[in-house]
Amino acid sequence: MPSDVNKGVAPSSKPKFWNDPDKRAMLFQVLMVLTVLGFFAYIISNALYNLEKRGITTGFAFLDQSAGFEILLALLPYDATYSFGRTFLVGLLNTLLVSFLGVILATVIGFVMGIARLSQNWLVNKVATAYIEIFRNIPLLLQILFWYVAVLQPLPLPRASIEIGGAFLNNRGLYLPWPVFESGFSLVMIALAIAICAVVWLLRWNHKRQDATGERFPVLWTSLALLIGLPLLVYVLAGSPMSWDEPVLKGFNFKGGATIIPELMALLIALSVYTGTFIAEIVRSGILAVSHGQTEAAGALGLNKSKTLRLIVVPQSMRVIIPPLTSQYLNLIKNSSLATAIGYPDLVSVFMGTTLNQTGQAIEIIFMTMAVYLTINLIVSMLMNLYNKRMSLVER
Amino acid sequence: MKKITSLAVASAVAIGMVSSAQAATTLESVKSKGFVQCGVSTGLPGFSNPDEKGNWQGMDVDVCRAVAAATLGDAAKVKYIPLTAKERFTALQSGEIDVLSRNTTWTQTRDTTLGLNFAGVSYYDGQGFMVSKKLGVKNALELDGAAVCIQSGTTTELNLSDFFREHKMTFSPVVFDTSDQTVKGFEAGRCDMLTSDQSQLYALRIKLADPSSAMVLTEVISKEPLGPVVRQGDDQWFNIVKWSLNAMINAEELGLTSKNIDEMKAGTNPNVARFVGLDGPKGSGMDLSDDWAYQIVKQVGNYGEAFDRNVGSGSPLNIARGVNALWNKGGFMYAPPMR
Numbered sequence A: 001m002p003s004d005v006n007k008g009v010a011p012s013s014k015p016k017f018w019n020d021p022d023k024r025a026m027l028f029q030v031l032m033v034l035t036v037l038g039f040f041a042y043i044i045s046n047a048l049y050n051l052e053k054r055g056i057t058t059g060f061a062f063l064d065q066s067a068g069f070e071i072l073l074a075l076l077p078y079d080a081t082y083s084f085g086r087t088f089l090v091g092l093l094n095t096l097l098v099s100f101l102g103v104i105l106a107t108v109i110g111f112v113m114g115i116a117r118l119s120q121n122w123l124v125n126k127v128a129t130a131y132i133e134i135f136r137n138i139p140l141l142l143q144i145l146f147w148y149v150a151v152l153q154p155l156p157l158p159r160a161s162i163e164i165g166g167a168f169l170n171n172r173g174l175y176l177p178w179p180v181f182e183s184g185f186s187l188v189m190i191a192l193a194i195a196i197c198a199v200v201w202l203l204r205w206n207h208k209r210q211d212a213t214g215e216r217f218p219v220l221w222t223s224l225a226l227l228i229g230l231p232l233l234v235y236v237l238a239g240s241p242m243s244w245d246e247p248v249l250k251g252f253n254f255k256g257g258a259t260i261i262p263e264l265m266a267l268l269i270a271l272s273v274y275t276g277t278f279i280a281e282i283v284r285s286g287i288l289a290v291s292h293g294q295t296e297a298a299g300a301l302g303l304n305k306s307k308t309l310r311l312i313v314v315p316q317s318m319r320v321i322i323p324p325l326t327s328q329y330l331n332l333i334k335n336s337s338l339a340t341a342i343g344y345p346d347l348v349s350v351f352m353g354t355t356l357n358q359t360g361q362a363i364e365i366i367f368m369t370m371a372v373y374l375t376i377n378l379i380v381s382m383l384m385n386l387y388n389k390r391m392s393l394v395e396r
Numbered sequence B: 001m002k003k004i005t006s007l008a009v010a011s012a013v014a015i016g017m018v019s020s021a022q023a024a025t026t027l028e029s030v031k032s033k034g035f036v037q038c039g040v041s042t043g044l045p046g047f048s049n050p051d052e053k054g055n056w057q058g059m060d061v062d063v064c065r066a067v068a069a070a071t072l073g074d075a076a077k078v079k080y081i082p083l084t085a086k087e088r089f090t091a092l093q094s095g096e097i098d099v100l101s102r103n104t105t106w107t108q109t110r111d112t113t114l115g116l117n118f119a120g121v122s123y124y125d126g127q128g129f130m131v132s133k134k135l136g137v138k139n140a141l142e143l144d145g146a147a148v149c150i151q152s153g154t155t156t157e158l159n160l161s162d163f164f165r166e167h168k169m170t171f172s173p174v175v176f177d178t179s180d181q182t183v184k185g186f187e188a189g190r191c192d193m194l195t196s197d198q199s200q201l202y203a204l205r206i207k208l209a210d211p212s213s214a215m216v217l218t219e220v221i222s223k224e225p226l227g228p229v230v231r232q233g234d235d236q237w238f239n240i241v242k243w244s245l246n247a248m249i250n251a252e253e254l255g256l257t258s259k260n261i262d263e264m265k266a267g268t269n270p271n272v273a274r275f276v277g278l279d280g281p282k283g284s285g286m287d288l289s290d291d292w293a294y295q296i297v298k299q300v301g302n303y304g305e306a307f308d309r310n311v312g313s314g315s316p317l318n319i320a321r322g323v324n325a326l327w328n329k330g331g332f333m334y335a336p337p338m339r
Helices: A002-009 A021-053 A084-117 A122-136 A140-152 A185-213 A219-237 A262-289 A292-300 A305-341 A347-359 A362-395 B002-014 B026-033 B059-072 B088-093 B108-113 B155-166 B179-187 B198-205 B235-254 B261-265 B270-276 B292-299 B303-310
Strands: A162-164 A167-170 A173-176 A178-181 A242-245 A248-250 A253-255 A258-260 B036-040 B078-082 B116-118 B123-125 B127-132 B146-151 B171-176 B193-197 B214-216 B224-226 B229-231
Touching: A084 A122, A084 A262, A084 A305, A084 A347, A084 A362, A122 A262, A140 A262, A140 A305, A173 A262, A185 A219, A258 A262, A262 A305, A292 A305, A305 A347, A305 A362, A347 A362, A347 B108, A347 B155, A347 B171, B026 B036, B026 B059, B026 B235, B036 B059, B036 B088, B059 B078, B059 B235, B059 B292, B059 B303, B088 B116, B088 B229, B108 B116, B123 B198, B127 B155, B127 B198, B146 B155, B146 B179, B155 B171, B155 B193, B171 B179, B179 B193, B179 B198, B193 B198, B198 B214, B229 B235, B235 B270, B235 B292, B235 B303, B261 B270, B261 B292, B270 B292
Parallel strands: B036 B078, B146 B171, B146 B193
Antiparallel strands: A162 A167, A167 A173, A173 A258, A178 A242, A248 A253, B116 B229, B123 B224, B127 B193, B127 B214
16 A cells, blocks of 8 residues: 555654554563463463363362361361361461561571670680681571470470479470450450550650750650559459460370460571571671761760660661562571471461362362462562561652 | 483473473383382381381382382392372372382272373281270270371271271361371370381381380281382283283292392202293283393382391391282282293
């Protein structure tokens, strides 16, 4: 069609779309996405076809079947009559439990050790260095097995438990007395809520007053007194509406109270001690990244050492610390799947292990498990990114 | 090159991309590879366990050797692939192994939903309990509140839960991946008892530092027929594995042993003549050589020989024949006639 050709050649009209780099780039991107989608669609349909042909059951109907096996640690009501869907939730919560506690513990260990490593005190400095160098350089799986096999399993049998003020430690776990709340206890909780509100108000008031007058109020001690004193007072006035459920040796083992199983202890210790070393190094690098001039300026303003650290150095170093810290959190969560080596009933052990074997539906179960880890980690990432954004905004 | 191909096929299946290059039958692929890939346990004395020289031995291993003798004429042409209970079915489904002979219980779910076929029963077992003698327990009904070491991914987990529920008792399960770990947990006192198939309990007991410190309770709480498993959809291979096992059982019934088979072959018994392939159906129906059954008995021995050597009176386990005796001697072992 000659008219079209003329139009294309005319310098004033739009160039042909394959001559426009933007459109061309768009075209290739669309093609790429279609290819990738097509590839996955092919894989999925091929797998379904072949599974069908080989007589392997597919689909998610198994989630409603009753599981028929017990789980050592369940945060939800669970027994063998519950469904495989419930085993998924139980495993998931166990993973979240150890990850959550691990992240907190690793952060505490990491910050303490990271700061200790920069200490002028020779002993503190060397202890922190030794801790980091030892635990960072031993494979995590070995550490988990070490805590489990070499530290917790040689503990005495239940009948010879070590007693620590009402709590019992043996090779089946740590048995703690557990509070049982009676009817009047809600008053204590209300008192605690009031105390928290009062503390928040006090902090704000102190801040304003300091801005206006420069005077400071002993907030720390007042807050502590409020937080502990008020609920305690109400507790006594209400007639001590709480009792303790104490563990008692009965038959093979202790009954009553709360139990922390050795598998959880070993996994938690290993994960937080191991990840703590990396966090310590991240904290150290973050602190060193704050220029020395900041410390000197703080000194010139008359701030003492601990205030310099708390008000000047740490807030600025957070910018450097948070992004790599996020990676460590994600690593810890993923590493928690090593639980299966010592029989802690996490998602991988309960769902991708026992449930997979009882139902034989490998593809569905592995897919679900991967999706769960992906989701957890994306959420953690997102929260940390939000926190990071807030920290850097405050900074500038 | 072939190895790379089979590896690629296996990993492709693992990620769900079953390739269509499965045209070759299992027998053809075994013949071209020159060995049978056999899935066994990670170490269970009497059933599948490497000896001090690293040679695999046991009842389950003898089934693999019988299949190799029948198909390749040489019982030694087996490649053993140790698998945990969790891995075993996936390994078979994905084609990583040709036959799974790993103290595996025949159940409806496994037979009907996993794309697998059980080729027979090589050992009739039942679930039992092993407890420390120190506990002074004589009976499984005294075990309320006990901590129990179990291997993950087994029928044992389900039976145990059923048993305790039925008797309104509670227990805390401590689940490990391999039977070695369960023994270690039991030894360290993490659990009060260990539960597994009774034959395994005797085998695991001799793995303890002090075997006399533990005892196996007499109660049996379940039926556990153990046998070799193959993939569904290859009937020829299914027949080969089924009849390899049947040949071992029939040989015992006919009185054929690895020692006397050459002598008996020359005799006049028509059943023996059919067995050794001088007469009758021979091996053509399964695409095997005519003397396939002869090779099994000559190289591996009959069922009774395998039993005695691995788990019976000739072994440290010293398990009685019991229900695993031949049908005409008060047991369940019964194979269809070879004619």
